[in-house]
Amino acid sequence: MEFGFPWWLRVEHFLNIIFLSFLVRSGIEILGTYPKLYRSQHTVPGTAWSQFTVQRAAKHKYYTVGGEYDDYSPRISLPGRGLLGLGRYWHFITVTGFVTSWVIYIVLLFGTGQWRRYIPTSLDTFVQAGRDMVSYLAFVVPEAADGAPFNAIQQLSYGFVFLVLTPLVILTGVFQSPAVANYFSRITRMLGGRQVIRTVHFLCMIGYIVFTVIHVAMVILHGYGYETSKIVFGHTDLPVAGGVVFTIGLALVVLLHVIATRWTLAEGRAVEKLHNIVVRPWTNLLYHLPARMHYDRDNVSGKDVVLKNTTQNFRGSGRPPETPEYLALMANGYEDDYVLEIGGYVERPMSLTIRELRELAEGHSQTTLHHCVQGFTSIGKWRGISVSDLLDLAGPLPGATDVVFMSFQDMGRDDALYEGGTYYESTPMIEARMPQTLIAFDLNDEGEIPAKNGAPVRLRTETSTGFRNLKWLERIEVVNRYDIIVEGRGGYFEDVDFYDRNQLI
Structure with a gap:
């Protein structure tokens, strides 16, 4: 058959230049916020097989993974300056176009017999x-x-x-x-x-x-003109014109990158809106994939390293609260003094101690993989009670749509890396009702959760990235709308940075 260079192949070639260049630059931005690669799921500090940074992990017992960011130049990464949320937005916007284009290309390739090329x-x-x-x-x-x-x-x-x-x-x-x-x-x-x-x-x-x-x-x-004439016109008859047109096209791609980078750095929320239009419709479908892990005790982070306490290898991120109230709870061992309040848009507001949470949990546990948005992972066995069971006890009123979780942590006070504000997260009811969305009070059968991992009680949302797994939980509120809380985006990092509330990818 005559292969040639049909119009759809030439269009796909140009689109791929745009998509791949955006994917690479936004991918570098994502890599820069955790520029280390590991062979093991447990990402124990110091065990990376490769890293792309001269920065060292903090030696303090409590530190934030955000402090390991490497600030790549906007000339290299999109958008640059360590803006992970915006880098993720561009990556997923581009992925949508790239995968759609590739599927169309494969269909046309096999449908026309061009696969033989x-x-x-x-x-x-x-x-x-x-x-x-x-x-x-x-x-x-x-x-x-x-x-x-x-x-x-x-x-x-x-x-x-x-x-x-x-x-x-x-x-x-x-x-x-x-x-x-x-x-x-x-x-x-x-x-x-x-x-x-x-x-x-x-x-x-x-x-x-x-x-x-x-x-x-x-x-x-x-032969530059000879080859570019093929991809511009579909033949080799106009090498000079082909070279000129293709070079102009490459210049336009570079200009597109410059515009995208400057626009993103100046108008991050506009990029967020574009992301929500392009990406949200298909990522929302993932809410229908409730977590169902198949990990066991032998997979737990730390089991492959000789340690007395396996929780030592479960990565933490962030500094515990420093209020007198929380420090007193820590000093007294939490058990007798801590109370979890559940209220808001419910029939039966309640307060539960850790002892009562243990009794309600009836020994329930799950061994799951933690996905930090920066890139690190750890596997842990969590004991706790599902949020769905707690909601059944509290009885959400008709019209309740979301569940808000509030932490003892104030970011500006407790973690100078970020600006002030109470750390909170919210989940749509469908995510809160997932069977492995958990209020946890024990990690790896140690009898408690360490302070660095969110003691005394924390949230586990196993279908979301790590920052939404709120630590140092103080209160749960059921609401009929989340968009009137603080900045209305559904969580601390969603409000002050460029992170999507939908963190299923």
Whole structure:
């Protein structure tokens, strides 16, 4: 068949330049906020196999992972300056376009028979690819195969990128979603675990960069005007015009990056609105994937290291509250003095001690994977009572839509890295009612939760990223709307930074 360069292939080529460049830059922004890669799910400090920062983790017993950010330049990352929330917004906006474009491309590729341009139909192609490599090393451009648009090594490399590397980067991206990774936890473990998946995703990014560099070099080697004429006009008859038009197109892509970066740094909330329009409709579908972990005691962070206390290896982030009230609770061991208040839009407001929570929990526990939004993970066994059971006891009134959780922690007072304000989070009722949304009072059968991990009681929302798993829980309020609380975005980081309340990805 005549392969040629049909219009849809040329459009997809240009879109991929935009999507991949935005994905790489926003991906670098995300990596910069936890620039370390691990082989183990437990991300014990000092065990990273690779890191991209000269900063060292704080030696203080209590520290915030946000202090490990590396502030990459806006010339490299999107948007730069350690703005993880905005980097995530751009990554997921671009992912939406990238995956949609790739699916359309694959359908057209196989629907028109053009798949043969990338998939060899004979083993001779691999033999010829070896000969072509020798020719390139001798600075001789190999000829295209008879009736094909590429030589053998080009065919195999393009086929690898479109049919192997791209599905792999999509798969590893999907399984970094807390909702997906925890719902399909057996598959997550088969893939090597969250940190191996994160590493492979990073290596995919490196693969795209290496391919792009080689691809550009090959275009120049084969003849810039000749090759760009193919992708602009679908033929080689106008090499000068093809080179000019394609170069202008690349300049426009660069301009698009400059505009996006400056707009994001100046109008972060506008990017947030764009994200909510493009991304929210499909991420909301993940609320129908309630967590159902399949981890056991042997997976708990610390079990693979000789330690007396396995909770030592469960990463903490943030400084405990420093109010006299909380310090007195800590000094007295919490058990007799702590009271969890449940109120708001309910029929039966109540106050529960830890002892009463233990009795209501009836020994319930769950061993789950914690997904920090920055990137670290830990596995822990939590004992507690489901939020759904507590709601049944309190009896939400008709019209109740959300559950608000308030912490003893005041960020400006307790953690100088951030501005002041009571730390709080909220969940839509569907998330609060998930079976593994838990009020926890024990970690790893130690009889309590350590202060660094949220003592005496904390929230576990296993389908969300870590910052929404509120620590040092003081009170629960059922409400009929969350958008009138503080800044109306549903939580502390949602209000003061650029984090989405929907943290299922």
